[in-house]
Amino acid sequence: MDKKKLKDESLLNHDDYQDQHGAVVPPLYQNSLFTFEDWDKIDKAFDNKADDFIYSRLLNPTVKVAEDKIAALCRGEKAKLCASGIAAITSAILHCVSAGDHIVTVRNIYGPTNTFIDKYLKTKFKITATYVDGREVEEFEQAIQENTTLIYLESPASLTLELQDLKAIAKIARAKGIKTVIDNTWASPIFQKPLTLGIDIEVHSASKYLGGHSDVVAGVIISDKKTMDAIITAEHELLGAKMAPFEGWLILRSLRTLPIRMKAIMENAFQVAAFLEQHPKVAKVNYPGLESFDQYALGQRQMTGYGGLLSFEVATQEIASIKKFVNALELFALGVSWGGHDSLVYAPVISYLKELSPDKFAAMGINASLIRISVGLEHTDDLTSDLEQALKHIE
Ligand SMILES: Cc1ncc(COP(=O)(O)O)c(C=O)c1O
Structure with a gap:
């Protein structure tokens, strides 16, 4: 062999x-x-x-x-x-x-x-x-x-x-x-x-x-x-x-478990992305695995699968409301980094505006409504329920 x-x-x-x-x-x-x-x-x-x-x-x-x-x-x-x-x-x-x-x-x-x-x-x-x-x-x-x-x-x-x-x-x-x-x-x-x-x-x-x-x-x-x-x-x-x-x-x-973890994480991320995409409080979902993603064809050409990190814009730029949403999440822990077994949430506006000027922040094509989540290995029914209850705080 x-x-x-x-x-x-x-x-x-x-x-x-x-x-x-x-x-x-x-x-x-x-x-x-x-x-x-x-x-x-x-x-x-x-x-x-x-x-x-x-x-x-x-x-x-x-x-x-x-x-x-x-x-x-x-x-x-x-x-x-x-x-x-x-x-x-x-x-x-x-x-x-x-x-x-x-x-x-x-x-x-x-x-x-x-x-x-x-x-x-x-x-x-x-x-x-x-x-x-x-x-x-x-x-x-x-x-x-x-x-x-x-x-x-x-x-x-x-x-x-x-x-x-x-x-x-x-x-x-x-x-x-x-x-x-x-x-x-x-x-x-x-x-x-x-x-x-x-x-x-x-x-x-x-x-x-x-x-x-x-x-x-x-x-x-x-x-x-x-x-x-x-x-x-x-x-x-x-x-x-x-x-x-x-x-x-x-x-x-x-x-040893990388292939099996990536497969499970991808399956979970697809379900979470699809849930977010149809939600009325979500304005846009950035996930290369979605057919609606503008570079979907390129992704299909050069990747054989998709990771579990995605971002989305909630339908408001009101920091108070975004803060309530993030704080209300119970399964998505608030923290930096990503890629582990545990689902995480992060709002780039927290640290980026401390390090970058508002102009540079805007030039990156991002704004305060952008939320990043790392989808982990929990059950997607629980993850989407958690997002559903927390999104009620977006006004
Ligand atoms: C895309 C990407 N590259 C590199 C790094 C840096 O890696 P480390 O935190 O292991 O130094 C990070 C960390 O968050 C990252 O998200």
Whole structure:
């Protein structure tokens, strides 16, 4: 049997890992360093720093089992787990840019990614960025400058759920020697495999679906071996945002149920989205799986399924009324993050207006009436009842 051709479910649930006791789950290697029998052996290990066990900041056996699974799942050659999603994102971006370069990105990327590009890189390294809506491929072509070295994507975007045409954008970028990075957290590697569409580097907040139980903060970068070795021996090693072994063990545990969780979450999200779409107190639902979604056809082309994060606009911009709705929810807990077993609600207006000017907030195409929910694994009858009773507070 060619194990390289295993389907995702088999890949994630079959281990070739063998320890001396035949333990069915790879052990937790809770150690900082590895010792060597002699000078020649440690000398040789340093020749192969990214792949040999020397120090757990670079490579740890427990974390590596999870990394190898994620790399295979994403059809990449190598993966590196990091301390957080934002560590994975900033490492991948830093790998692609130098002082004075230019980035093309989309206007609705994850807030701290936006802050990193728009504030940190701009003030410290004079790196400029052009923000496009992202729905039309031509916008990317027009935004490219002489000094563009990176096109940074997030498809679907985690707030308004717009998509970008990954295959077409990757083709344009490759022809000009520009690197492409995508935050693929929303779809998860189960429903979207950007590396197979020509994207160079994929990143995830593994705090979401890859972790899936709201008990770990983590991130991961996936690409070809050459790119990954360069990132591992520079941004990863030098900035030090490594994953702890126990976190790696938790991610490995979670990966086994990723396909089945994503399937259940998608089914739930469809039902919740359909419920919201027909509700008179809801003005608009943003969910790429709905036929009414304006980029539905593109989603069908480049994804094989849909995540459980969606947003909708309630039929008022009156903060007092929106506040009452959010506070009335009993099953949807109020909090940031998403992608776990538990359903969550968040109103972007809470934090975005503290970090962005009202103009920039509006330029992102969002307003106070936008509510984001992460649909979890509860029963949809209960979730829709909860929404029904809380929506009574929208006046
Ligand atoms: C789309 C997206 N990307 C990246 C991140 C950052 O991940 P982390 O919180 O693991 O650093 C988040 C976090 O909410 C996110 O929603």
